[in-house]
Amino acid sequence: xxxxxxxxxxxxxxxxxxxxxxxxxxxxxxxxxxxxxxxxxxxxxxxxxxxxxxxxxxxxxxxxxxxxxxxxxxxxxxxxxxxxxxxxxxxxxxxxxxxxxxxxxxxxxxxxxxxxxxxxxxxxxxxxxxxxxxxxxxxxxxxxxxxxxxxxxxxxxxxxxxxxxxxxxxxxxxxxxxxxxxxxxxxxxxxxxxxxxxxxxxxxxxxxxxxxxxxxxxxxxxxxxxxxxxxxxxxxxxxxxx
Amino acid sequence: xxxxxxxxxxxxxxxxxxxxxxxxxxxxxxxxxxxxxxxxxxxxxxxxxxxxxxxxxxxxxxxxxxxxxxxxxxxxxxxxxxxxxxxxxxxxxxxxxxxxxxxxxxxxxxxxxxxxxxxxxxxxxxxxxxxxxxxxxxxxxxxxxxxxxxxxxxxxxxxxxxxxxxxxxxxxxxxxxxxxxxxxxxxxxxxxxxxxxxxxxxxxxxxxxxxxxxxxxxxxxxxxxxxxxxxxxxxxxxxxxxxxxxxxxxxxxxxxxxxxxxxxxxxxxxxxxxxxxxxxxxxxxxxxxxxxxxxxxxxxxxxxxxxxxxxxxxxxxxxxxxxx
Numbered sequence: 305x306x307x308x309x310x311x312x313x314x315x316x317x318x319x320x321x322x323x324x325x326x327x328x329x330x331x332x333x334x335x336x337x338x339x340x341x342x343x344x345x346x347x348x349x350x351x352x353x354x355x356x357x358x359x360x361x362x363x364x365x366x367x368x369x370x371x372x373x374x375x376x377x378x379x380x381x382x383x384x385x386x387x388x389x390x391x392x393x394x395x396x397x398x399x400x401x402x403x404x405x406x407x408x409x410x411x412x413x414x415x416x417x418x419x420x421x422x423x424x425x426x427x428x429x430x431x432x433x434x435x436x437x438x439x440x441x442x443x444x445x446x447x448x449x450x451x452x453x454x455x456x457x458x459x460x461x462x463x464x465x466x467x468x469x470x471x472x473x474x475x476x477x478x479x480x481x482x483x484x485x486x487x488x489x490x491x492x493x494x495x496x497x498x499x500x501x502x503x504x505x506x507x508x509x510x511x512x513x514x515x516x517x518x519x520x521x522x523x524x525x526x527x528x529x530x531x532x533x534x535x536x537x538x539x540x541x542x543x544x545x546x
Numbered sequence: 547x548x549x550x551x552x553x554x555x556x557x558x559x560x561x562x563x564x565x566x567x568x569x570x571x572x573x574x575x576x577x578x579x580x581x582x583x584x585x586x587x588x589x590x591x592x593x594x595x596x597x598x599x600x601x602x603x604x605x606x607x608x609x610x611x612x613x614x615x616x617x618x619x620x621x622x623x624x625x626x627x628x629x630x631x632x633x634x635x636x637x638x639x640x641x642x643x644x645x646x647x648x649x650x651x652x653x654x655x656x657x658x659x660x661x662x663x664x665x666x667x668x669x670x671x672x673x674x675x676x677x678x679x680x681x682x683x684x685x686x687x688x689x690x691x692x693x694x695x696x697x698x699x700x701x702x703x704x705x706x707x708x709x710x711x712x713x714x715x716x717x718x719x720x721x722x723x724x725x726x727x728x729x730x731x732x733x734x735x736x737x738x739x740x741x742x743x744x745x746x747x748x749x750x751x752x753x754x755x756x757x758x759x760x761x762x763x764x765x766x767x768x769x770x771x772x773x774x775x776x777x778x779x780x781x782x783x784x785x786x787x788x789x790x791x792x793x794x795x796x797x798x799x800x801x802x803x804x805x806x807x808x809x810x811x812x813x814x815x816x817x818x819x820x821x822x823x824x825x826x827x828x829x830x831x832x833x834x835x836x837x838x839x840x841x842x843x844x845x846x847x848x849x850x851x852x853x854x855x856x857x858x859x860x861x862x863x864x865x866x867x868x869x870x
Contacts, residue, residue, distance in 0.1 A: 496726075496729060496731035496732075497731040497732070497733050498733065499733050499736070499825070500825075500826070500827040501726045501727065501729070501732055501733055501824070501825060501826040501827060501828075502726060502826065502827035502828055503726075
């Protein structure tokens, strides 16, 4: 699923206070990291556009950018460490779930099931991810440098309204298209009898993953909508009690 | 100190609306009694779901707190927060433990619609499967009986949503484990002689592994029960006081010398034994998850022991001697 951030509005105000208490090394490292990731996803975006313009088709596009994609998406695991050691104030679990879902798509779907690599749905979610990540990482970068152009803030808190559903559509369609191939090859599955007395069916696992989008997607979407109202429109929202 | 009569007003902690005004309250009235009076005017909020505090964002006052010992004037202002629907601990435990007991037996007896129809109501040919059923059932039966006759609960209730969370955990794992252990294609522990030049099939059961596992399991069941009895005897009936637990004449309690929460230690040992007995990955998984959760609880309990008692024995670890 597309990445979200826990605290939007709080980030704005608290970033200034945080910086006075956050060490200079942490700030320097995070600035470097976010610039590097912005650059990486920009490279990906340009490679994708160049391929399409030169070849006129999306067939083979995934293969051409696969290594770069795997590299930059996997590096994002370090963001979980950032939360764990406290230099980024977001929940470890939320970040962990987001990064893992991306890693899952990249390594366990598109990388492992070669037959679906030329599907349009793959291009769809790749385009969404690329746009979202460039916006997100440049947002963090400018925030750390204390010079946030309004259009980046605008993009981060508005574009998700269409990007999010588009990304989910791309991901779900891709998994759905992959199902028959998983069934046929029986990949990543284990049957009885075996000495561990356990079985695992990757096909049904994927079906459950798809179904889990139903409760999870609306929750994340409405969370982002609430963040948007707080940050852009300055609304004070009375939080529902647990 | 105060003489005469007090008045109490109760406001909503969030909206600050006046919910209740009680006049003619005795100065020696307890919070518990005030909660009953509040319940009379607002019948939907029974005492267990009321959180009464001095400050809207503060900690809840205890039922035993007495009005005149609180920092209030002759008119006391309290803030109320609804804790949501509550359910008694006993109810929760009985449902949590009754489920796994029944579910496992359904899988053991191969009730229809679980396995292929030709296996309906058949029994496994492996004796370890019968043993595992007896151990699992014994374990949950013991828990049910302890809930009814042994445990003394410091809180009467917990939020209703907890029962769904807890039951999903216990029932889900019980079904997952039971499915594989009682499966027609289950593979019992086997002693590996396969590479021996004189190996002749069929393979021999890992009798030794199962025997050791059973001893560990039974030892830890007795140990766990001993600890529960020892903890019960610490607290006289109806009281909510807390004391440091110490070893008793029962050797199974001598582990108190090294560990703060030996009930969790023994529980971990039981499930470790069960894993060894069944050689089933879902069981190992369940043991691991339980271990993590119990470690979190043990560390919390250990920390509160240290905070509450100055003279707490320094040699003790939360759950594993010297290690964790």
